Amino acid sequence: MLRIGEVAARAGxxxxxxRYYEEQGLLEAERTxxxxxxxxxxxxxxxxxVQxxxxxxxTSRDVLEVLPCVHTGVATPAMLARLAEQRDGIDRQIAELTAARERLAEIIRIGEQYVPGGHGPSEEAVDACRPAASRPAAEALRPVG
Amino acid sequence: MLRIGEVAARAGxxxxxxRYYEEQGLLEAERTxxxxxxxxxxxxxxxxxVQxxxxxxxTSRDVLEVLPCVHTGVATPAMLARLAEQRDGIDRQIAELTAARERLAEIIRIGEQYVPGGHGPSEEAVDACRPAASRPAAEALRPVG
DNA sequence: CTAGGACCTGACGTTGACGTCAGGGTCAAG
DNA sequence: CTTGACCCTGACGTCAACGTCAGGTCCTAG
Structure with missing residues (x-):
């Protein structure tokens, strides 16, 4: 049996x-x-x-909804639905993150291309900042005004 | 020129x-x-x-560090470094999300397999809750105690 | 037996991205 | 000219996941 400090250290x-997790019902502990x-x-x-x-x-509440599979070892249909919901939420997040990542990556690519020369603003760099959907507009994300 | 309500509606x-973005220096506006x-x-x-x-x-501060590419159209080496840092952070996040997603997905797969029958706890379901790295331990995430 | 490191329970503080309320201008339509 | 939707500036409220401090207990090595 581990003391709280050891668990904390090992789990980072x-x-x-x-103690907060216990408060939220996410982690029980025996007591001496x-x-x-x-x-x-x-x-x-x-x-x-949990991390x-x-x-x-x-959120803690979400985790609390999902954790019971741990106790029962099997999920009810309702729990499966919640699990699937959370999974889909994560999928959406991954998609958004990937989009954001691509956008940053493009800005970097273009930036790397122009920094060495050190000349002025490039249309392409500015372009990379714009949402893909509105590229034709050629306006977004440039100095507002 | 759009009024604030229109921009809000269109951007969701x-x-x-x-107004908060303006306060943080992320979005300027002309004034009537x-x-x-x-x-x-x-x-x-x-x-x-920004969203x-x-x-x-x-954070807002991170975004503020990254946005200048918009004004200059080109990045300084320091800015490129920050951009790359943020991109790598996103990459790490995607990796973590993917791992979490896989774990949920596995719980779901096993749950779907056992729920129809409706019998008791399954070792596999419990197993799916454990971190891949510690599978051999066969202990994590079962009712603590 | 004693020092000091680990643990305990409250309980208030923190941070970020807004929500919300108060009190008061603005402006196109009827 | 008034109504009602929209806008303004403060400024305090919120929520989550802890951080931190106070004041006291436990326990293990020397």
């Missing part, structure tokens, strides 16, 4: 975070007679999983 | 958000003699771009 989070928390090794993996879901934009 | 954000804001069409695209970067986890 703060002690405060673990004196009231100190004791965790099984499994807690480390669980904390990492992963947080990173995916889920 | 609140009027308050636009009476002090009302007027935006060019380009503002809509710009707002969408996209927010969705990618950038």
């Amino acid at each position: 989070v703060s002690v405060r975070a673990l 007679p004196s009231g100190q928390r004791r965790y099984p090794e499994s807690a480390v993996g669980r904390v990492r999983f 992963q879901l947080y990173a995916a934009g889920l | 954000v609140s009027v308050r958000a636009l 003699p009476s002090g009302q804001r007027r935006y060019p069409e380009s503002a809509v695209g710009r707002v969408r771009f 996209q970067l927010y969705a990618a986890g950038l």
Whole structure:
């Protein structure tokens, strides 16, 4: 059985975070007679999983909805629906991130092309800043006005 | 020239958000003699771009660091470095999201497999909750304790 | 037995991106 | 000329996931 500090260190989070997770019902702990928390090794993996879901934009409540699969080992249809919903949400996020990434990457490509020479503003660079959908407009993201 | 309400509607954000962007230096506006804001069409695209970067986890300050490419049309080496940094951050996020997504997807697959029958907890379902790295441990994410 | 590092429970502070309310101008239509 | 939708500037409220501080307990090495 691990003490809270050990779990925190192994999972790469703060002690405060673990107490917060308990508060939110995401992580239980046994208690010693004196009231100190004791965790099984499994807690480390669980904390990492929670962190992963947080990173995916889920809230504590979302995670709480999704975690029961852990206890029952099997999902109800309603839970499956929620799981699928969260998965789809993540898919949407990935799509958005990919779009944003591409946009930055294009700005970088064009920037790298023009910086060496060091000459003035390039239409292409400005162009890269515009949303793909409105490229023809040739206006977006240039100095407003 | 668009009024603030129109820009907000077209970009799918609140009027308050636009005023906030101005406060953060992310979006300028001309003013009518009476002090009302007027935006060019380009503002809509710009707002969408800012939203996209927010969705990618950038803060207002991050966006502010990245936006100047818009004004100069070309990036300084320092700016290119920041852009690359943000792009790499997004890449890391995408990787994490993909991992989280896969984990949820696996839970769903196994859940779908066992729910129809409606019998008890399945080891596989529990297994899917564990981090791939610690699969051999066969402990993580089961009822803690 | 004692020092000090780890742990405990409140409970208030923080940060970012807005929401919301108060109190008051603006302006096209009827 | 008045009504009602839209706009303005403060300025305080919100929510999540913790950070941090206070004041006290536990426990392990020396």
